[in-house]
Amino acid sequence: MRSSTRRGWLVGGALAVAVGVGSLAGSSVGASGSSSDLVTLTVGVTQDVDSPNVTVGYTVAVYELWNLQYATLTDKAAADFETIPGLAESWVASNDGLTYTYTLRDGLKWSDGTPLTAEDVAFTVNTSRDQEWFNHSSVTANLTATAVDATTVEITSSVPDPKLPTMDVYILPKHIWEEHANGDITAYDATDGVGSGPFTLKEWTPGQGWTMVANPNYWQGKPAIDQVVFQVFTDGAAMVTALENGELDAANDIPAEQFASLQGRDDIVAVAGAQGGFTELAMNGMAGGIGDGHPALLDINVRHAIAMAIDRQQLFDRVALGIGLPLHVLGVSPDQAWLPEIAEEDRLDYDPAAANQMLDDAGYLDTDGDGVREMPDGSQPLVFRYAERSEGTQGAALRELITGWLKEIGIDTEVTVYDDAQLGEIVYAGTYDLFVWGWTPFVDPDPLLSYFTCDQVTYDAAEAGYNDANWCSDEYDALYQQQNQELDKAKRIELVHEMIRLFYRESTYVVLYHDADTQAYRTDRFEGWLQQPAGTGPVIFTNSSPTYFNLKPIEGGSESGDDGSSVGLIVGIIVGVVAIAGIAVWVLSRRGSSRDERE
Template identity: 35%
Template structure:
């Protein structure tokens, strides 16, 4: 998972109210009452928060319309599949598009999606997939095997940033002899069709115009989006939220929910208050402090999912282009080893995550035990600042400047520009701890805070950073997370353009291993290699914390079943949600709770009007 951007959705509403008051012409005698009304209205707006602003800026639910409102601590980056980066993007894609295969909610193994099954040839070079019949796109056009073949060809010819290419290795060919049959032919044996490939199937009649033109394809807004999933993206108000409406012709059955409103909050505190007051039905990706305050609250349920991501300190090795500013000292493995030993991961878990995380080591997750691996020399990177100082002295970095910062071999102080992201839970606080800890081994850290859009559009593409504190959430199969370290992923999924020919060969080899046990063993070798080479430091595996209104909807289910989350998981978790009877007058229809707050403060203002009027009349009579 990548971080989420946040902006202030309240600014526009507050400014509008001020402009209306400032533009009004009032008689002098009514100014005290006007001021009371104005203060009451402004207070009501401040209480209502960003959810009211969102209600004003998006489609208003009509009577009997069932609306689920989901609070998120950041915006999408893009609903265009070729630009999708963070968890919000992928949640939207999960709802809007189908995959070849879905994920079994019990263990995240492949389960039927658009394909009901795929059979390999004896040599595993040709796969024949049976495709569902009767599926339609949200605009009514039929979806056939030709759309699937087109999508994979489109990725081959148009996905210049290699967002999805690791899912279709060896440059296979695709054909559709009829509407319900897909033929996948690979020059080498492959199991790629059953990983399964996390590639949203796109409508050929919409995307054909961009085939072979990556720039034009990435420039396509894709709002509203034509898809085949259970919901349709209908609008996106950048910085405030986006709306998805139910696809009533969805092949898996029409959702009970008519509309999902994702509401962006500029602070988690505001999102939690909105949940308590009933302005939203669900709050995603909470920090531990706020999550703990919701325990035992009336009509509030909490969900503590096992780690589906890891937090990392990723290094920049350069190679993005002429404007890259990476500190060359980071190419020295001894420096990276010392940094690893200089970071107290347990203190980060205790102080930043309040114990709601595990200390990190490798790039797979403890929640996926079949792939998780414990390094053979895990103590080699254990917190030991004394050993880190000794290592740096022996490696030729014993000289320091007047401030105690070590000098590199050209005589320059070793100061690292480390980016933190406020939208990524824990990133900023983790950065502060790491900066203080590395000071103890003579490495300076300059922290720079920026939004995910800033880093995506500027620093990451140009290589203008030394490291950043971000996070990853791979697929159930480790193929994707392993792929981010190959050379070809520079300016693709790679954090900092790490390149190692030995690892590149290892990645290619693992994709040829058809025996599961042999592949598991080899991937353990790959994890050990990454652990030893330290292109990044896996800091921790944080629990995924969510909360919801227990009096609004029923049918919440975790995915995966054991330790999963209620939303932002691995499947269509909205499909089974139905409103409780008590919800019909709250979140799902009628007047929003936020508006009741405003009506209440207006009533107070009216009372103030009569009190002031009577006082004035009494003074005049006296």
């Protein structure tokens, strides 16, 4: 899960302008709701939904929306991610382990009252396979689903599949999505609000937030909460203030500077949840042959020198404030068993003297004495374009330190600040040199590992893939295929370790640290908050987001002081108008472009 911009973004962006204009004045639901009869949970966030369309979106924010709106065939236990029944109440395997027959629960319905049947499952699996939906294909690429009857679906894999019987892709309503799948499915705005999860989308105002309402047809019963309102903040400190003032019930992505101040309070619980997410400095590997990345980045010596110039422990201490884990390898799962050790002789630890020597030896010299090295043939100075994210809470601090360290090894930078949608566009067009972003993995490592295969490299900006390292390797791809079909877990872990070590050596990504999901919630309104996994994970924005259905209002609990307009509407109007203006300018200046995806 991430944050960027994908195929179909131009259509989605233009639609977002229309949705935003129509909704700004009307969306003012706060922690007590627009009516005293509504039980409303209000959550502060720093990242907006990019697109509700499951074939287009990529951000952590939209995965939370999907987790609430679309149930899956199998679910994940809150305590330990164990595969448990979801829409399917049971399943059996064939003798060869290639076919699983799932039995759906009786009486399943979509939120609009339409029966949910095995046909919906077969449609989702087969169409996502054939059309290679980005958020489904790592699971469904080798699968064929057949609806035996209304409550029985048979799923067969063409190869051994270590992920089965887990089937955790979002099942879509065939009666809504089939017509769009027959055309350009990525152009569909997906604001229909028809789902099978505990809550469904009511409205989305880009730049301001989104509201989800309880699904009366949810298979576990109607939630105790009537609606969940997600409010977007551009200032993390303001979000924390709103939480402290009782204008929010919970908040996600709390700045590290404010997180400590929330610990130890009676009315607020602060949670630093771990689920394998990481922040990385990415370099343009130029594997797709498009864009205009700096040629020096094709040299592994330059990439290694950059890695060795960065004091990652200092970043962890000064920017993350020690919240998270000081790990420097690709995070592919919340389970650290999938993470390898890097041998001492292969580590690219902080060593600016060695980095300078490496560049000297490779012929990158400062021949004119301006403090900036040139290419070995003297043709071009080592001045790299650095793309800084405006969303999130750490971008500016990371940029200040990283660019300073690069300067110490003779590399200059030109910094431009982008929101996530803009950054996605330049990444997939290849018109960048460096950027800092992050990923949050799923429980199984396969999806995140798949992002860096050659199949996911972008060769045409209008048909972009997930591989924003813009790097690929035949060796990596071969290892990916092996782990994808290895049923022996110990052998599969070793294959994954080998892949991560290879990725580390190639260094188009420099993993800076593994993030903690810094969150907090109030204790005076709702009870039933669940960490996933138990004891170490976050309570919201998790792999399957079980907290929301589990929450119950505390009898006699405090109520918010207003209807939320002081936070949601005022902040939302300012942010929304700026976002609309920015999108409008972008649409006018980039009429031929497209795309959406990331954390």
